Amino acid sequence: MKKSARRAEQDTPTGTTADEEVWELRLYVAGQTPKSVAAFANLKKLCEEHLPGRYKIEVVDLIQQPQLAAGDQIVAIPTLIRKLPPPLRRIVGDLRNRERTLVGLQLRSATMATEQGGISA
Amino acid sequence: MKKANSRSVMPRSLPKVPSGIQGLDEITGGGLPRGRPTLVCGSAGSGKTLMAMEFLVRGAVLHDEPGVFMAFEETAEELTQNVRSLGFDLDDLTSRKKLVVDFVRVERHEIEESGDYDLEGLFVRLGHAIDRVGAKRVVLDTIETLFSGLSNAAILRAELRRLFRWLKDEGVTAIITGERGEGALTRHGLEEYVSDCVILLDHRVTNQVSTRRLRIVKYRGTSHGTNEYPFLIDEDGISVLPITSLGLQHEVSDERISTGIPRLDAMLGGAGYFRGSSVLVAGTAGTGKTSVAAHFADAACRRGERCLYFTFEESPDQVIRNMRSIGLNLEPWVKKGLLRFHAVRSTLHGLEMHLAIFHKLVQEFQPQVVILDPISSLIRAGTSEDANAMVTRLIDFLKARRITALLSNLTSGDKALEKSEVDISSLVDTWLLLRDIELGGERNRAMYILKSRGMAHSNQVREFLLTDRGIELADMYLGPEGVLTGSMRQAQEAREKAAALVRKQEAEGRLRERARKQEALEARITAIRKEFAAEEEEANRLAAQEQAKEQVLSVDRDAMARSRQSDVHEAPRPRGNLSGRT
Incomplete structure (x- = not known):
């Protein structure tokens, strides 16, 4: 089942649009917890690899700005939201699983999928 | 006041918060x-969300405890619309900072999970919402939705445990709602975490009639009712009926109230029913049960009391029209607000629901007299045992409030009359x-008092007449x-x-005859007296003649003696001696 889902995502034209657009990402955290730190580090690394120069990461600390949690329907922490390009995507966790993070962000091409899937596993 | 009472009864129990839900606080001895946290669980459509929402709204409105509603299934707009029919204005409460509704959407297909996370x-x-209004009450409805939105059950369980701990610390x-699971209270075992108070809601359908019930499965550190209590959801929200908790401690009254039928009052020791007693009017079809009930209602309204009239077979208009034909006009009482009809088909609800409605209407209308016409039709809404239990509870409930109840009961022709169909004869105080009676090609009505506790009552069968001036009770004739x-x-x-007339005439005739006889007799007496007087007169006359004659004779004798000179030297003798000597 998961395989078919992946295949469906490969057909989306994210690969082409991604080349031109600037990615807007928002990471919701709650204080400097090990999970938030890890999530930010993982995200940064991943963006450098896949979206060099084409990404913006905004970190929202809900401890400081709790009123922002409801707007983006934040329940779990950390939560990564892909604001742009549309559609909105949402990944929860410290992003330690690269493959799933890439699937979530719809960043993976077919070749990368097998390659990185193998590496992260 | 009730709260204060229950507190004082159980001084050592946990501090409680009145839920504001009618009846629930009575069962729980003061509230939640x-x-x-309290777990409210039940299957879909059992009223969990409404109960939780009412808890918040009542808290905000009645107890000045603002609340937070975290909705996992419905948006704030949907919720607002759904509860508007219950008279809850969420928008108003929100704008007055009494309530925060936060819709939490967790959609699995929108979420990718990667690595470790927490909630x-x-x-x-939640913390932000609580701070915004200074909330004292929180509802999570239904937090189990998280299990379908997030896949890592281990994290969820740990986080839920932490959440409930945190709520306590706050x-x-x-109130945490949970969907009823197979063989467990909730689908994901929330009862494991929320263990202080668990309320189970149930929505059962028996004989195509649905009834909502509530049971307190667990309430740590306090005594509580353990039965299943029926509850209602209507335009005023939820009302739970703590009817099964009633005992037999009601106070009794010596006050008597008129039945509305003077002759029946006379039969009942001259004064009518006891206030707060229960009266059963039993009879076969068309014997005038409703008329007896209507008379009682009319009498109550005449005294300025309120009367609640439940009718299961006729519409209010029909009752009013029919009673007008026997000279009872109930309409003015309805207009004055003293008489309220509640017409409902017995099969419309289950018995519990009927009971719930009685309870609610009685609370609302505060009547002194309640009429149920006829209770026998309630059997159709359940089994005979259920109906019996329900009527028992109803009578207890009314007695505890010193409300006089008149129940009519239709007995079918093939059964013994003394056996009421709903076997409640032992519960009622007065049984009419x-x-x-079919006789001489006619069917006529008769009434008697089978029993009437605590008062002298007539043992006579009376003929029961429906006239255009109401019910009249006539004496029966015992013929051959x-x-x-x-x-x-x-x-x-x-x-x-006719016989009496003849007798009267005869008596008068005899009287006249005697007068005549007396007259005749008196006339005869007078005549005899006259005769006697005449005779006496004659006798006197004769005696006088005799005396005169004698006198003359003695004078003659003296004269003769003197002439003979017989006793010259002797003095003349007195007359008497003279006559004596002769």
């Missing part, structure tokens, strides 16, 4: 545990029996063929009247 986001949102009184009713009674009455 203060500062702790701190939820905590932050000191908010919370109406029956028909048995009791006479209807036209036979009337004929008998006429015969007796």
Whole structure:
């Protein structure tokens, strides 16, 4: 089942649009917890690899700005939201699983999928 | 006041928060545990969300405890619309900072999980919402939705445990709703975490009739009712009926109230029913049960009391029209607000629901008199045992409030009349029996008092007449063929009247005869007296003649003696001696 889902995502034209657009990402955290730190580090690394120069990461600390949690329907922490390009995507966790993070962000091409899937596993 | 009472009864129990839901606080002895979470579980459509929402709204409105509603299934707009029919204006409460509704959407297909996470986001949102209005009450409806949105059950379980702990630390009184699971209270075992108070809602359908029930499965550190209590959801929200908790401690009254039928009052020791007693009017079809009930209602309204009239077979208009034909006009009482009809088909709800409605209407209308016409039709809404239990509870409930209840009961012809269909004869205080008597090609009504506790009452069967001036009770005639009713009674009455006339005339005749005789006799007496007087007169006259004659004779004798000179020297003798000597 998961395989078919992946295949469906490969057909989306994210690969082409991604080349031109600037990615807007928002990471919701709650204080400097090990999970938030890890999530930010993982995200940064991943963006450098896949979206060099084409990404913006905004970190929202809900401890400081709790009123922002409801707007983006934040329940779990950390939560990564892909604001742009549309559609909105949402990944929860410290992003330690690269493959799933890439699937979530719809960043993976077919070749990368097998390659990185193998590496992260 | 009730709260204060229950507190004083159980001084050592947990501090409680009145839920504001009618009846629930009575069962729980004061409300939900203060500062702790309560689990409300039940299957879909059992009223969990409504109960939780009412808890918040009542808290905000009645107890000045603002609340936070975290909705996992419905948006704030949907919720607002759904509860508007119950008279809850969420928008108003929100704008007055009494309530925060936060819709939490967790859609699995929108979420990719990668690595470790926690539910701190939820905590932050909840904490923020609580801070915004200073909430004392929190509802999480239905938090189990998280299990379908997030896949890592281990994390969820740990986080839920932490959440409930955190709620306790925050000191908010919370309701957590949970979907009923197979063989367990909730699908994901929430009862494991929320263990202070668990309320189970149930929505059962028996014989195509649905009834909502509530049961307190668990309430740590306090005594509580353990039965299943029926509850209602209507335009005023939820009302739970703590009826099964009633005992037999009601106070009794010596006050008597009129039945509305003077002759029946006379039969009941001259004063009518006891206030707060229960009266059963039993009879076969068409014997006038409703008329007896209507008279009682009319009498109550005349005294300025309120009367609640439940009718299961006729519409209010029909009752009013029919009663007008026997000279009872109930309409003005309805207009004055003293008489309220509640017409409902018995099969519309289950018995519990009927009971719930009675309860609610009685609370609302505060009547002194309640009429149920006829209770026998309630059997159709359940089994005979259920109906019996329900009527018992109803009578207890009314007695505890010193409300006089009149129940009519239709007995079918093939059964013994003394056996009421709903076997409640032992519960009622006064039992009137109406029956028909078929005689001489006529069917007439008769009434007698089968029993009436605590008062002297007539043992006579009376003929029961429905006239255009209301019910009249006439004496029965005992003829050679048995009791006479209807036209036979009337004929008998006429015969007796004729006989009485004859007797009267005869008596008068005799009287005149005697007067005449007396006159005659007196006349004779006078005549005899006159005769006697005449005779006496004659006798006197004769005696006088005799004396005169004697005197003359003695004078003659003296003269003769003197002439003979016989006793010259002797003095003359007195007359008497002279006569004596002769």
